Amino acid sequence: MLVVGRRRREEIMFTPRTPRIVAARRLQRRRDRDQSRRFLAEGPQAVREALAAGAVIELFGTPAALDRHAELTAQAPEVSPVTDEALAALTETVSPQGLxxxxxxxxxxxxxxxxxxxxxxxxxxxxxDPGNAGTVLRTADAAGAGAVIFAGDAVDPYNGKCVRSSAGSLFHVDVVRAPLSVVDLLQDNGLQVLATSGAGEDDVDSLLDGGQLAARTAWLFGSEAHGLPHEVLKAADRRVRVPIYGGAESLNLAAAAAVCLYASARAQR
Amino acid sequence: MLVVGRRRREEIMFTPRTPRIVAARRLQRRRDRDQSRRFLAEGPQAVREALAAGAVIELFGTPAALDRHAELTAQAPEVSPVTDEALAALTETVSPQGLxxxxxxxxxxxxxxxxxxxxxxxxxxxxxDPGNAGTVLRTADAAGAGAVIFAGDAVDPYNGKCVRSSAGSLFHVDVVRAPLSVVDLLQDNGLQVLATSGAGEDDVDSLLDGGQLAARTAWLFGSEAHGLPHEVLKAADRRVRVPIYGGAESLNLAAAAAVCLYASARAQR
Known part of the structure; x- marks a missing residue:
């Protein structure tokens, strides 16, 4: 027997088993992101940036979060209140702040x-490493880069941890996916290609002193464990190291990228 | 009845229940580190740096790892082979490489x-955050800093994750623990104190242009979530921001610290 009448608020909220939640949850997998060309952005900051970029298709939130962020809710093309359980199913962080x-x-x-x-x-x-890639994306955006290229077998830029580490920068710069041979295209386009390497023959401070960083530049960063692939190091115009003034063996990727990108930003002001 | 005879290798290896392993394992807790003034360093790189600094009291390793790193084993004042289980009990990482x-x-x-x-x-x-503190320590070492001060209610520098993130730099620079009032002492000692703040009235590039970074400098870094405490911001000689040239709201701590410390290193060369 059907009970007809005014539905209580909980009844109209999406649960983990609601088909649209089930479908959205699949976006935690790369295959489903690639096929649908969609991804998830969690938390108010990322949602704000996604809305500003016109990227939001649907916003899910707990009723409390949707109330608390009414200015975001008002901008989303579609808004659906969800239960705490449904929200937890969609998010990868401990405190996603409800959106x-x-x-x-x-x-x-x-x-x-x-x-x-x-x-x-x-x-x-x-x-x-998605955290490293997202951090480089954020740092490149801060330094004024126009594009970030995910080259070769890099992490998916829409991986949840990469999106979170980018802190919204994913929505500010041109994100490009390309094979490693993109280096040739960059050079053909008139950019100097600088490959970061602990064993580089140039150091970033000397290049800054010498005025070489004022030119249009693409900086290449490799993984912390393996560095850049050999063919990429060879194809670059220069191999550049960050000088080590103390006893450390190296810098971590986020720090090295910050030094290099900000040296270029300084030279290009 | 006792079986007397030549003991097999496994019998002389330390297990998770061997008292010295039980005691060493307690060093994963801050209270026990504080009381004993000891800590754990894991993996060949950290062990190598600890040996070079004369800090090693005892080295534990699986037989395979002790063989593989014979040059380290030879330098340690005391070496004890341990079972895989004992090693796993002592380490916090998935692949500690046996030492x-x-x-x-x-x-x-x-x-x-x-x-x-x-x-x-x-x-x-x-x-x-131990990972952030350890990364700043590593970056400061790379930039040629002579000391890193853990001020106020900061993480224990000997926390396992901080030690790992420092990548050996914990053994290269003077590590100091001090209350927040250390700022006064630094100023009395003739150092300019620069507090990093997204809302700082100076930016690091302008200070570098103006020659102000050539002076002896202490850079203050606060947590990503809360920034620096109000009294510290007020006590500093300047509040300095890293310029944001693009759409990013801010940099993460590792990136901001790298830009600031390397700007000083550049000015002080």
């Missing part, structure tokens, strides 16, 4: 990115 | 550190 958006992937082709003549580009080559 | 050393804590007083007249100091003020 998750299904977003459209916005990466562009290398041609589109180069058509804007960016003066500064970061390339994450075969970096598989 | 763990019990080390003596080597932090010095602020007076000892200042007596060497360091030109560059990093202060991690109330930073509770």
């Amino acid at each position: 998750v958006a299904v977003c459209e992937q916005g990466d562009v082709s290398i041609g589109e990115a180069l058509a804007k003549n960016p003066r500064l580009i970061a390339v994450v080559a075969e970096i598989r | 763990v050393a019990v080390c003596e804590q080597g932090d010095v007083s602020i007076g000892e550190a200042l007596a060497k007249n360091p030109r560059l100091i990093a202060v991690v003020a109330e930073i509770r």
